[in-house]
Amino acid sequence: MNNDSVWDPDKRQKMPKIEDILKARDLLSETIRKTPLQSTRTFSGLAGTNLFMKLECLQVTGSFKVRGAFAKVSRLSDKQAGYGVIAASAGNHAQGVAYAAAIKKIPCTIVMPQNASPAKVAATRSYGAQVVRRGANYDEAWEATQEIARTEGRTIIHAFDDPDIIAGQGTIGLEILEDLQDVDRIYLPVGGGGLAAGVAIAVKSKKPNVKIIGVESKAFPAMKESVAKGSLQSTKRGYSIADGIAVKQPGKLTYEIVSKYVDDIVLVDDVSIVKTMFLLMERAKLVVEPAGAASLAYLISNGGHAGGRKDKVVTVLSGGNVDMYLLGQVVAKGLMQMGRMLKIFILLPDKPGALKGVVDSIAELSINIVEVEHDRLSSHIPAGTAGVYLSLEMEDEKHAQRLVEFLKQKEIEFKVVS
Incomplete structure (x- = not known):
């Protein structure tokens, strides 16, 4: 029997040091990619700062976890x-x-x-x-x-509460400092805390003035509450699309390290994460999973409030493994959040040509009709009429507002569904 196989949550584990992270880098050198640190004008503008993205979504296996x-x-x-x-x-x-x-x-x-x-x-x-x-x-x-x-x-092999795991994740911090020596702040996702703990040790050991900010899901603020109350806290407030950081309780070792080295922990919601995933796909051509997009989502949703525009800020995009069905939902919801997709319900006389007249009117505004769904049987549909749901794609919110005003002018009975 291998006695080391038994996991003891109460065992006091040694906090890794910068020397351990340097050794981990040597172990990883021939197998793990040094991922790009990419500057981005688009997201710098959205976040109101000088932003760089650490692309761990391009790592072997699609995540920093490796x-x-x-x-x-x-x-x-x-x-x-x-x-x-x-x-x-x-x-x-x-x-x-x-x-x-x-x-x-x-x-x-x-x-x-x-x-x-x-x-x-x-x-x-x-x-x-x-x-x-x-x-x-x-x-x-x-x-x-x-x-x-x-x-x-x-x-x-524990997912986060282990000195060797933490040291391995800390190699990301070394790479950031190699590529951007004058970095001011680093934002990264926090679940169990392994990534934050490792990066914080690596960065603070070499440049203690660099700020490390963890980003948690609003639905699972376990690390933030633990740090605030001075002891491990367990929380489960609901559902989050970011399952990679939906952790009920951080690790004992990671909590100790985060409490000592991380400057702040902030929260982000799912709506912001979905919008950011959509923007990353459309603007940067990057597929990033919900947890991986969390820190950038916080920066975008708090643009202008996260520090000076001249500050050099790094956001760690920690993974890119997304279920394809979820990705389709993100695209649809992202379009809606950006005001580029609108679903409306129209009540029409159940006669030939009634729908064509509406469609022709909508076409005058150069709006793309994505989906048409008829409803004649629901109890709220009067006899002799037909309900029609139209999913419409447009340029932006102003385009959507022009559509609403246009339908009112045409005296077409409608309501916005989403």
Whole structure:
């Protein structure tokens, strides 16, 4: 039995130092990409500052998580490697651990909840890991992970609360300083806290005046509340599209580091995240997952209030693994939020040519009709009439307002649905 496989949440773990992050960089040098730090005029304007994007969405496996996973797996003893590794995850950590284990030729098991995305399950298996489906949620999958680890002697690779994981994530901080020595502030997403902890140690050790700001989901402000109250807090206030940072409780070690090194923790909502994901696709041609877009979303939604325009600010786009169905929803909702898609309901006489007249009128404004849906059977539709839902694409909110005024002038009975 591998005694190191048992996960002890009460075990006092040593806080990693800059030397540990430098060693992790050496371990990762031949396997992990140094991702670009890209300046952006478009998002600088939206955020009201001099903005640079750290593109971890272009990392191997599509996320920063592989850095910590590879650093941890690389430091296993021969005995631990022989027993293999195990992790609980429904997303990026799973793929990071599976990839690292494949490179090191170490047996790997990933425990995922029963409702895990089929795409993420397939991606994890593609790296050679054995995927075990257990439990209805992450907590139940985590319990199963500990049971399997005890039975098979596998080493648990925790998603964030581990010194080697934190050191691996900290290599991002080193890369930022290499590419932008005079950076003023760094914004990054916070879930369990591994990324924030690692980057904060790396940056503060070399340039203590650089501000580190964590960004959490408003629905899961666990780290912010923990820091504010001076002890670990657990929270679950609802649903967030940003499942990568929807963490009920941060780690003990990450909490200690964040409390010491991170200057502030701010909150962002899902509406801002969706808008930002849409803008990244349209303006920067980047596919970024919800958690990965969180820090940029905060900067955009708080443009002009996040610091001076001359400040050099880095936002870490931490991952790019998005379910394709969700991506379609983001595009549709993004268009609506930007005032470029409008859904209206029109009540028309149920006669030939009635709809054509409306369509011809709308076409005069150069508006694209995306979808048409008829409704004759609902109780609120009077006999002899037909309800029609029109989904319309336009240039901007002013274009939408011209449509509304135009329909009123034509005395067409309508209401805006969304």
